[in-house]
Amino acid sequence: MKNLNRWRGQLSAVLGLLGCLALFGLPLASVHAASPQRHVVIVSIDGLAAYLVDDPKVPLPTIRKLARQGSIVDGGMTVSNPSVTWPNHTTLVTGVRPEKHGVLANGVLVRGAVGMPTVIDSHRDQSDLVRVPTIVDAAHAAGLSTAEVNWPCTRGSKSLDDQFPDVPNAVQYTTPRLRRELIELGLLDDETHASFNKNSVVSRDHIWTEAACHLIRERQPNLLLVHLLNVDYMHHKRGPQTSAGYTANAYADMCLARILAALDDAGIREQTTLIVVSDHGFISTPKAIRPNVVLRQAGLLTVDAGKLSEARVHVVPEGGIGLVYCTRPGEAAVDAEKFKEMFKGQEGVADVLLPNQYDQVGLQHPREYRQSPDAILVAAEGYSVSGSVNGDTLVASNTEAGTSIGSHGFLSSLPKMKAMCILSGAGIRQGGHLETIENIDVAPTVAMLLGLDYPNVDGKPLSAALLNE
Template sequence: MQTLPRVLCIAAVAAASCCCLAPSAPAADSAKHVVVVSLDGLAAYLVDDPKVPLPTIRRLAREGAIVDGGMIPSNPSVTWPNHTTLVTGVRPEKHGVMANGVLVRGPIGVPTTIDSRRDQSDLVRIPTIVDAAHAAGLSTAEINWPCTRGSKSLDDQFPDVPDALLHSTPRLRKELVELGLLVDETDASFRKLSTVGRDYVWTEAACHLIRDRKPNLTLIHLLNVDSVHHQRGPQTPEGYTANAYADMCLARIVAAIDEAGIRDQTTLIVLSDHGFTRTPEAIRPNVVLRQAGLLTAEAGKIREAQVHVVPEGGIGLVYCTNPGEATEQAEAFKKMFVGLEGVADVVLPDGFAEIGLLHPREYNQSPDAVLVAADGYSVSGSVDGETLVASNTEAKTALGSHGFVSTLPKMKALCVLSGAGIRSGVQLPTVENIDIAPTIAKLLELKYPYSDGKPLTAALE
């Protein structure tokens, strides 16, 4: 439960946002365009791997600017929180997205769940750069961008949610069918596509919008690299193939910008949300909690729990279901797990500020502790088995993972800027992804007062 001052603070921010981003805000330069392409899971270190065929990305980096060594993501280093950071310029402690959905705490004894079927208004606590662009009279579009469902600031959208087509712009759905990119307008047929097939549809949908509508701000999110890295691991033959396909999709988007005749007015920002590491082993904290009598399971699922762990790749969000006992139980959890194989740390709420999370008394979705896995281990949510450590196959976890604390070097994300307004041949030192939203604002001449980041001025002409 949020305290009254916290609720009043959030209400004040919301009121301020309505004022600052009202439709009467000064119009930005409608001749300028920014296209942001997120290649989910394409780690920064892959750019320097000679086995990875990335001709388009490397050419754009030579012609423009690259964050040398990579961009630091937010915690947790997973997809929805970081895509939200990219368009708000703040970490989850402020924008509120901590997982790929809303973390829903139940009553005492009921485990916390993740609800992905939510609108932007349920997920994101502050206005985004898209909201600012729309308020300034600019045209906007997104393809598969997380946490945008139900947005009133997008002229065209195809959001990253379950039942994506149901929540897509009707005119865009119809056009994609007419173009032969979709069999029909139903999610049932779209879900039958492979991850490669979906990336193809999303890429061609983006190209269509760029050629026909020329949005001032376009957000594009492709997923195949992330999917393959999870299944096969990064820096594998399958991973290299996925990297090459992502680069080919990017080349199609660059060609669409040329075909639209807006190349000289367009800035292209190519990035990823997080890096990747191989995780051939996993830790199963819920097995240990089951053995300690702190949760019960039935048919492989948690039935009741005093304490349980929600996995987020390289970390686990620890929830204590009885608020009156949460502090003591979190401390006991730390004593139970610190020093065990595969466990790098357990962070209690008094240390959350250091990793960019809010204390649970300030934000209901925040966990009561964070379990941090060692590199090479992922966190499993499984309740089956008898040992803490298991192979990834036994634990039913991915061979490749992200979600680790963002200071792990392998979590650094790709970031390349090229085109209008970008200096050529620039190598930027490591930056945080909170700097992307203010950079977009600078390029489009938008007023955006919410960001904690700064524009990447060293890359700007």
Template sequence: MMTWTHRTFAVLIAAWFCSSPVTRADEADTQRHVVIVSLDGLAAYLVDDPKVPLPTIRRLAREGCIVDGGMTVSNPSVTWPNHTTLLTGVRPEKHGVLANGVLVRGPIGMPTVIDSKRDQADLVRLPTIVDVAHQAGMRTGEINWPCTRGSESFDDQFPDVPDALEHSTPRLLKELVELELLDEDIAGSFKQLSTVGRDHLWTQAACHLIRSRKPNLMLVHLLNVDSVHHTLGPQTAAGYTANAYADMCLAQIVDAIDDAGIREQTTLIVVSDHGFAATPKAIRPNVVLREAGMLAVDAGKLSTARVHVVPEGGIGLVYCTNPSESKQTIEAFKKLFLGKEGVADVISPDRYREVGFQHPREYSQSPDAILVAADGHSVSGSVTGDTLVASNTEARTAIGSHGFLSTMPKMKAMCILSGAGIPPGTHLSTIENIDIAPTVAQILGLDYPSADGKALTVLQKP
């Protein structure tokens, strides 16, 4: 199995650029601009919900193109994997991001853990469309985009990562202080911000970069909708308020494009990374495994395990800690869970083609099986309690969840394109999010042959 290091990544990047046609700045369309705004967790079904005030989103849809019914996302339907799919045009089985961090297997008997404090080089196994744009001499920027820490392909960045300020562009942070968006005590003032406050900061930072730098490719990721949907549920009064606030932030970004004088040359792509489902119940597979003697608990925490489950919302990633016993262990796992309340399926590696995962023999981060929760249930990582099924409050899980298989209609993501090259009033049937990166490449005149998706046919030639 290959261990991914910065050196490995650098070698692969160099090999990719040597073997692929690299677009030069004089070949790429440096007068064109693409702004991608990701409204985390704003499910496709909300665009047609009359209770949601979304004037900006609906206006952009009328003036451009909307994907009817929403955009199909990748498995797992969580944030970092799907933001990486948007930038690579390939599913996680190729780009390698399966969680909000790197899944690190321990030695025999020790649990797998998620390490979020990683660079892009540790996470992503091939160049992104941003890397290609930068190589072509284009200006690039990102605000709160996942899996970009440590990238050298951004002129300005403020990545979505723990300790984000330590990995942000110093000149950008200095400008945010000058704009009075952060105090001189940058870390202290940022830490005090609520999720709403951070969305405001990130929106204003994006607007500043658009006005002052006019990037050819700008990425913006806002989080408040996702946060509220988790804690208070989608299609609730609080959820609708969060949706409306996201729309207001988007309106400010549109205004910044106008202020920059680049509206006629800018294509705006508004997406979400996944949908949302209400999950008033949860399943606690690690409780069942504890009772079966397949894992041990110390002081209320998982200590050692023959097999255990890492929760990803509507699915659980099942890890066996002894590879030589994995086949037998998974068969025992299936007998414990198949047909039980709250369990929709247990998918073993022989079925991974269905969900777009690599076999764990091919990629160490891949799980040994996937536990799928039934609609209305999420997967808890709790090791305490007495029953498989519990209320979300007892299981300490969110009332709203994603992470379900991408075939669930509620997981469909919003996708709207508007502006340069997009004919108004256009509708597309459902697409996959692997189509976004090649669409960006076509708009900017870049060669990006590694994508599995295809540029959307709605595009008009400039």
């Protein structure tokens, strides 16, 4: 009977992979034998810029030890545009850029009716956000066990055995058995998100870390995704390379050490590859530009009770860039050109990109993808983009504009936007140094480590970091 059940499970896994590929219109590839005795853990420390790994003021003993024992990408890993959290976490697990996977913000960009502003809706399932299969889908379909803790764009995934997703109301969408176990462990007070939401971001990183450790000890998933947030929060609030920032860096390193200890406890350290990454870098932004103020003064948007109510043209801020939306379809191209004329050369503005330049930044033309903006406003280094409609000047201090003292979201070509990438453990060369890579290379590397077929990626395995087995 056990053999029969095992055969049924394997058949179901193969059929699942075929169905997954067919669903997305992808060619069917031969299914390689996955490696059930191998494990990959990806830990993303949100906002830990690559340059911090070499900053002697940053206490990162665990991270630096992993780099010595494994391979590190010197100078950091080039991320996707826009250099924000959800798009880049999706790139990490798909091996393709946002122009293909479709995630352009921390949610779905929903264009309104004519004259109405575009809004970001974060209350969405993976199926609403991501247009291609992920490496998790491939692993699950091949019969491997999978789990995630606070990973973006995974809500409602059918490919995760356990999940605690990075979405609003996360506890509500946590796998029931994991939610019950976290309550029993005292990590969650109850089954409501309201009680979890009362925790500080430091406490949440603790809960997410301990949840990951629990999954490692109890389930030993073949593929585990973990996302920690406190570094990003503190870099926004206090800035990178500050005392508060260094403290957050050190705490993340301690959380990583806890995960390593759990691998030892589970007896799978020797069979596990650890990939430690970040999703983007960070820079200080003491000033901000407020394009919507200028658009309000030009009569191109309307403000009601201090808030944007209607707009012919408006800007959705993404840190170091602003996504420009023109709401009259027949006139959008002309309005975008006029927007460029208004802002090009102004203080704090590095560039304004129009759709014919989107191939340079890995985005689709708005006529091909409705979420794509009609233009992209690029801030100069030291300035962030504010969405504020209030005030009288384009340039303001970050305090007056209501923006963060530390920001990301800048074009990925900016050196300080590069992300950390370290590979260590099973199958990884010791003392390896890789030249700059893109984060599209992570998913195909995971596929090779786990013995998965994962076609249709833009990246390639990091062969220079892998042992010949």
